[in-house]
Amino acid sequence: MEDAIDDWLVRQIHWLRREETVAQGIRWVQNVLWPGGTFFLKVETPRMSSDSDQKLFQSGGSNFTKSESESFEQELEAARRASDIKKLLFDSVPTTLVSLIGHKQYRRCARDIYYFSQSNICVKQLGYAILELALVTIFPEIRNVVLSIHQPA
Structure with a gap:
């Protein structure tokens, strides 16, 4: 049985x-994290305009401008995506993986992966890696420079 498992x-x-x-894994992660294919969103600065452009929304006795409601919707969408990732990591687990490494160890690793994926460090590293890949794709002659940067001193 050991050889078969090996x-x-x-x-x-x-x-x-x-x-x-x-x-395929990269495309799947990209579709989960950025369903519309948008990685960076341009945040528009609020500008002064006429009264017709500043429509107020009434919500529970509070006044929200259009930009405030849009930012709230963006925050809500970000929270929904984070919740989806958390459900994916914790609820839809292959039982063979859990039985192979243990339930407690899997939960600990999944929690670490979830919180790391939500951190600014992970997003920055991912952004730098994407930028590096784009530069090497556009300018293949700098591949050796990029590889030399990654070599230990």
Whole structure:
């Protein structure tokens, strides 16, 4: 039974390392985190305009301008996405993975992944990596420079 498990694990590792599988995983993460395909949103600065442009919304006795309601909707959408990711990590878990590493260890790792993915550091690193890939794609001659940056001193 041990050889069968080892062979299965080796097949799974080779499958996960294939370019098509990695690309599919990247597209899946991109669709989960940015469903509209928008990574950076341009935040418009409030501008003074005529009374016809500043329509007020009545909500529970409070007045909200259009820009305030849009920012509230953006915050609500961000909270919904974070909740979806949390549900995905904690609720839709393959039972074989949990039984392989243990329920307690999986919950700890999933919690660490969730909070790291919500941190500013993760978003900045992801942004830098995307920028680096875009630059290397646009200017292939700087590939050696980028690789030399990543080499330990």
